[in-house]
Amino acid sequence: MGRLAAAFRIFFKTLFDAKTSALVGDLLLGRSSPAPSPPIAATPVPKPIEPAKPKQSEAVTLLATLQREARLIDFLKEDLSGYADEQIGAAVREIHRDAAQVLERLFAIRPVVEEAEGTPVDVPAGFDAAQYRLTGKRAGSPPYRGLLQHHGWRTTKCELPSFAGSETAATTLAPAEVQVD
Secondary structure: OOHHHHHHHHHHHHHHOHHHHHHHHHHHOOOOOOOOOOOOOOOOOOOOOOOOOOOOOHHHHHHHHHHHHHOHHHHHHOOOOOOOHHHHHHHHHHHHHHHHHHHHHHHOEEEOOOOOOOOEEEEOOOOOOOOOOOOOOOOOOOOEEEEOOOOOEEEOOOOOOOOOOOOHHHHOOOOOOOOOO
16 A cells, blocks of 8 residues: 555544544654554354264274184184084184185285295394394394294284274174074
8 A cells, every 4th residue: 555545544544533543643742552452353163072983992893803704703712622623623724714814804914034934044133123033042143043933924014994883882893693583
């Protein structure tokens, strides 16, 4: 805004507004004017608070998936003392296959060390203790050489199903099945 336009605005505002007139008068007399009060902000309307969605522990999600797809909990909770070894073996074969498919789909589990168990392997200097557990006699400092006793396991992904159930369902591993006549 130019000075001429500002002068006209101040002139008319001073002429018709007592508060502006007092401020301009103070400024012309060299008195500092008080800081203008901040504009009053409109009070924001609070958004309605949505209740938190129920959550399920990832461990419960995994157990529920293993139960649903491999009947693992049913098998582990079953009293096997009344069954013959052949019956148990047949059940284990099916549960083993189905549980392995679940683990592969959700975690893509792979060996930490690719070599076959019983073969010589090198453990590098600065190795991660979460990936290598050394047993036997350890002399000196790494790198170490030894026989692979177990190749270890690691996940290459973790894709658990998302939970969309109720609060009571968050701890349910498998629903009760009721046949209605």
